[in-house]
Amino acid sequence: MTRRRLQAVANEAKLLLIGIPVLLWTLLPIYHLFLFAISPKQSAFSGNLWPEEPTLRNFEIVLSQQHYFLTHFWQQLGNSILIAVATGVITLFIATTAAFAISRLRARGGRLVMNLALFTYFIPAAFLAVPMYRTMGLYGLLNSRWALILAMVTVASPYAIWVLKQASDKLPYELDEAAIVDGASPMQLFRLVYLPLMMPSLVAVGTYALLLAWNEYLYAFLLLSRDTDITLPVALGNFLAADDSPWELLMTTGFIYALPPAAIYYAFRRYMVAGLTAGAVKS
């Protein structure tokens, strides 16, 4: 009894021994970010663990657009939201219908599509940035938010299709047959049986695509240039153009920008674990 307890404690200790450094490693930059955000400009680089006079003044400046670099803060945040949500929705639509057609309807050429999807990952997305720029130019979409949305959908879809296809393969095929015998058309099968059962994976994949677009810098920087069109990460990058960058405002904006993803992860944490591991292993 005591032996077993000891063993349990030892196991716990080992986990903590790994967990605590990892936690610190992860949290330290975020703490640094936060520290900058609540420090006045002159003491931002003081190196203290806690500012002598913590202030919310930086947040006030950012949120009321009181600095030259931040004149379009709300507009740019809106762009980010619009592009991220649109990317999430469109990617989900494409990936869900593709996974359903390939996995459940056994559409011809499904294997080919899956292999092509995998193939896209042989080339890093950064290498494709310039061709993508040119393509969007040909379509006349440069400087349009659609350019970034479509580019992000292109980057996110292959992985999304893979995850959803693996997840749908795990649904028993008899469910479809039962529904067909019950009189369901493929559309009804999709809507009434497939979608509800895929919900955890859909949430996970939708969030993945949304955050991918939310965090994107390179493509956003290339495809959008007007101050009123760019997303917030690109605007943040522009801070560095000056000799005297307002670091505390950069960090404050970054901190604000990091909040929605954190909230989304927190809200969907159950789905994230279930959805992203579902299909990873064959049970």
Add this chain to the structure above:
Amino acid sequence: MAEVEIREVRKSFGRLEVLHGVSIGIQDGEFVILVGPSGCGKSTLLRMVAGLEDITRGEIRIGTRVVNDMPPKERDIAMVFQNYALYPHMTVAENMAFSMRLRRARQAEIDTRVKRAAEILGLSALLDRHPRELSGGQRQRVAMGRAIVRDPQVFLFDEPLSNLDAKLRVAMRAEIKELHQRLGTTTIYVTHDQVEAMTMADRIVVMRDGVVEQMGAPLELYDQPDNIFVAGFIGSPAMNLLAGQVEADGFRTEGGLKLPIERVPAGWIGRRALYGVRPEHIELRDDGVPVEVLVVEPTGSETLIMVRNGAAQLGCLFRSRILPQPGETIRIAPNPALVHLFDAETERRLVH
């Protein structure tokens, strides 16, 4: 309710033909069980009746309609699957109502039918539960409820009891049989378990390798198997089959064992044949052949004893409680009136 006519049906997957011309006529209200070892084509045939597989050649009629090119939903059939195939995100009531919802039936009618089906199956208290909250037997009953609600022309069962434990299987067997007696709906039922087939069917169709080996009432198949395959497949424990030769005064096995025949079939003296006797048709007799006891399996109501004489092994089933020691010698004699003879080459039954 309707009769089902399966005529010269063939099925090929690519170049491989798995059903080689199967014809079965099923009467209105009949309970027919397709039985055979795995890979014999019984499930494929059922799925063709359901409309889940194309019919390569031949014709299937349900009632008066040829259904070859009809989608499942127009065939007026309901199917119960081996793994239940319940919709996990719907409650029991929603599962049962699903087909009617698809047909846009009125809510009042749906409620009446679901309620009735639930009463028949004893599911009334479980209507608001989800499938994951049910036991295996309850899930299987919901799957049947889904079929009952539709009030179809034909019920199709695809190994519905295979996922249940032995005890529950026996209980559900009786339940399905009772349900059929009550509703009188034409039923086609697929299983690999010959006991299920024997206990439930009006008529059994024994299949092997894509052909029908024999069709008939359970006891008909038991009493007069057409060939060695059916003889060995139907009945448990399985029939003993011994190779040997027909002689004027009986049957001589390859090991030299002399076994009785009631009547030697004309023209068969001296020819090679197989001697079939069921374990339960062997008696203990002082003038019987001596055999060595190998294994004794008492089950309480009866005792199965495996015995040996030379190379020949036999199973004997006795109603009386006798418990010989392994290695001991006992004397046994087949009941000559219940012995079967098969042609050693064609494997077909000799009529005698």
